[in-house]
Amino acid sequence: MYLRINIKSFRDIPESLTRIKLAEKMSGIVNKKEKWVILGKEEIALETLPTNYGGLRYYFLCPTCVSRRNILYYHTKNGEIGCRDCFNLKYPSLNRSKTDCAYYYKLAEKEAQKIDPSYVWDGRNNEYKFPDRPKNMHRDKYNRRKRKYTRYVKEGDRLWLAGVAQSFK
Numbered sequence: 001m002y003l004r005i006n007i008k009s010f011r012d013i014p015e016s017l018t019r020i021k022l023a024e025k026m027s028g029i030v031n032k033k034e035k036w037v038i039l040g041k042e043e044i045a046l047e048t049l050p051t052n053y054g055g056l057r058y059y060f061l062c063p064t065c066v067s068r069r070n071i072l073y074y075h076t077k078n079g080e081i082g083c084r085d086c087f088n089l090k091y092p093s094l095n096r097s098k099t100d101c102a103y104y105y106k107l108a109e110k111e112a113q114k115i116d117p118s119y120v121w122d123g124r125n126n127e128y129k130f131p132d133r134p135k136n137m138h139r140d141k142y143n144r145r146k147r148k149y150t151r152y153v154k155e156g157d158r159l160w161l162a163g164v165a166q167s168f169k
């Protein structure tokens with residue numbers, strides 16, 4: 001069984017050494033100043049990227065492949081920690097065609113990155129909203145991008161659900 005650890009769970013804590021509740025039956029210690037967090041027995045590095053609206057966005061660095069992640073997985077049996085790709089927790093279909101949800105999620109991500117280059121699509125279950133409108137961006141242009149993004153996410157969800165239904169047949 002995997003515990004899913006979302007970095008958003010400690011987004012709003014102050015920049016000091018803090019014990020945090022991470023996921024079911026799990027707690028950790030985060031140090032936002034030195035950019036690390038202890039998950040289970042492992043120290044995981046954090047990375048920050050500035051957002052368009054003057055804040056900082058935190059990411060995990062996957063201890064295995066060192067990629068930036070919003071979500072890491074903790075294996076409850078052996079305590080291993082890694083990202084979705086390292087644990088092979090892939091989408092139902094690996095074939096990135098127009099009938100594949102991943103194709104549309106990628107398009108949604110690209111749309112969001114036009115507004116916030118640090119935006120990362122990290123799985124269908126992520127709670128990321130479309131980035132806020134930058135002050136210098138025209139409202140019409142922003143709304144157009146947002147509508148496009150929503151359309152891609154919806155189409156991705158539709159295909160994802162179809163894939164899940166298929167796998168139970």
Ligand SMILES: [Zn+2]
Nearest residue numbers: 062065083086
């Ligand atoms: Zn990884």
